[in-house]
Amino acid sequence: MTEVLEPDAPEQDEGYALDGKVLSAVHLAVATGDRDRLHELFEPLHAADIADILEQVPEAERREILLFAHDLVDGEVLSELDEGLREEVIAFLPAEALGEAVRELETDDVVDLIEDLEEPQQQALLDELEDADRAAVEHALSYPETSAGRLMQREVVVAPEHWDVGDTIDFLRAHDDLPEQFYHIILVDPRHRPTGYVTLGKLMGSRRGVKLNEILEDSFRPIPATQEEAEVAYAFNQYHLISAPVVDEDGRLVGVITIDDAMVVLDEEHEEDILRLAGVGEGRLSDKVIDTTKRRFPWLAVNLATAILASLVIAQFEAAIAQIVALAVLMPIVASMGGNAGTQSLTVAVRAIATKDLTGENVWRVIRREAAVGLLNGLAFAVIMGIVGVVWFGLPMLGVVIAVAMVVNLVVAGLAGIGIPVVLEKLGVDPALASGAFVTTVTDVVGFFAFLGLAVVLLL
Numbered sequence: 164m165t166e167v168l169e170p171d172a173p174e175q176d177e178g179y180a181l182d183g184k185v186l187s188a189v190h191l192a193v194a195t196g197d198r199d200r201l202h203e204l205f206e207p208l209h210a211a212d213i214a215d216i217l218e219q220v221p222e223a224e225r226r227e228i229l230l231f232a233h234d235l236v237d238g239e240v241l242s243e244l245d246e247g248l249r250e251e252v253i254a255f256l257p258a259e260a261l262g263e264a265v266r267e268l269e270t271d272d273v274v275d276l277i278e279d280l281e282e283p284q285q286q287a288l289l290d291e292l293e294d295a296d297r298a299a300v301e302h303a304l305s306y307p308e309t310s311a312g313r314l315m316q317r318e319v320v321v322a323p324e325h326w327d328v329g330d331t332i333d334f335l336r337a338h339d340d341l342p343e344q345f346y347h348i349i350l351v352d353p354r355h356r357p358t359g360y361v362t363l364g365k366l367m368g369s370r371r372g373v374k375l376n377e378i379l380e381d382s383f384r385p386i387p388a389t390q391e392e393a394e395v396a397y398a399f400n401q402y403h404l405i406s407a408p409v410v411d412e413d414g415r416l417v418g419v420i421t422i423d424d425a426m427v428v429l430d431e432e433h434e435e436d437i438l439r440l441a442g443v444g445e446g447r448l449s450d451k452v453i454d455t456t457k458r459r460f461p462w463l464a465v466n467l468a469t470a471i472l473a474s475l476v477i478a479q480f481e482a483a484i485a486q487i488v489a490l491a492v493l494m495p496i497v498a499s500m501g502g503n504a505g506t507q508s509l510t511v512a513v514r515a516i517a518t519k520d521l522t523g524e525n526v527w528r529v530i531r532r533e534a535a536v537g538l539l540n541g542l543a544f545a546v547i548m549g550i551v552g553v554v555w556f557g558l559p560m561l562g563v564v565i566a567v568a569m570v571v572n573l574v575v576a577g578l579a580g581i582g583i584p585v586v587l588e589k590l591g592v593d594p595a596l597a598s599g600a601f602v603t604t605v606t607d608v609v610g611f612f613a614f615l616g617l618a619v620v621l622l623l
Contacts, residue, residue, distance in 0.1 A: 508580020
């Protein structure tokens with residue numbers, strides 16, 4: 164009799180990482196073509212864990228899983244899948260399994276599922292929806308790609324302004340088609356414009372005769388359907404929102420955005436900034452080799468151009484380096500320290516700009532602070548490297564040269580790390596996308612020029 168391997172409770176040292184034993188069992192079940200075993204393994208798993216398995220196994224094995232256990236790949240699993248794999252999985256699923264999967268999702272999840280697909284696959288998914296749901300999804304797709312209209316769900320619980328708690332509770336109990344998850348009852352006027360909302364906690368904790376407009380929440384904040392989703396995520400984070408109504412250009416209620424969708428956007432914004440700072444774009448682990456190569460090549464080309472520029476600076480001091488070989492040994496230290504200091508300031512600046520903490524009101528104070536930090540760190544490391552220069556090469560003036568160059572480059576690095584992202588943001592260029600190359604160029608050029616220039620003046 165085959166022993167059923169149930170996923171173990173997460174161990175404290177591994178957190179919520181997928182159990183390796185489960186993955187091993189999945190590999191074995193696929194290799195032996197054991198459909199029942201796959202069902203035993205997948206049945207108790209959360210949709211996110213099933214998506215993780217599909218992402219981690221090789222392509223051929225993934226297709227075998229979809230062949231044997233496609234009925235366990237429901238709408239929630241498709242929503243959790245990496246975008247790079249979603250299209251592949253959807254293309255391989257049978258039409259009836261795909262239709263059942265999308266019909267169980269809220270409209271916002273359906274929109275998220277199909278918006279990045281090719282036209283034929285989009286149409287195939289839309290054809291599986293009921294008429295009302297298809298119309299709602301098509302309406303959401305008519306909004307700009309990164310807008311609140313794409314993020315919202317159309318399933319909303321509304322109540323007239325004049326209702327009381329008893330009316331609302333009776334209404335909720337009488338309807339079995341309520342959204343799967345909702346947090347507020349949205350009040351609307353006769354023109355279907357939202358005027359406030361009531362939390363479910365307040366509703367259940369109030370007497371039946373209490374008017375809804377007497378227990379409204381202060382956090383009520385309608386969101387235009389055309390507003391950028393990054394701004395929506397910022398509003399949720401800034402004002403601690405749980406959900407927010409979405410309105411059209413006439414102020415009428417068209418949907419609602421919930422905190423889970425807003426936090427997904429916020430997480431994507433953070434991830435995007437990190438990837439762009441590293442010059443890898445929006446790459447994913449599931450991307451093909453050629454796609455990843457094409458995405459990274461332009462940034463490596465930019466880095467090559469900046470490296471050539473720094474080399475041209477070095478070339479101007481070729482004679483000095485030939486006379487004092489110690490300069491060639493020490494100059495990478497100056498450039499490297501400046502580059503690291505610039506990256507520290509750059510990271511702080513890009514994050515502060517994204518969270519709207521760095522504004523015109525405080526930018527000069529922050530610039531002065533970064534310059535002061537660069538100066539203090541520069542002085543500290545100047546002493547260290549001055550001593551190293553004297554002890555290592557026995558040249559006191561060489562210690563002075565590298566010490567002064569270190570101070571200059573760290574101060575410039577702090578200024579560049581803050582100043583360049585601010586300037587790029589003012590020019591309408593994404594600071595996370597372009598700042599790194601500029602900051603690296605500045606610190607390399609200034610570092611080499613300061614160190615080698617001072618060496619020529621003081622040592623030759």
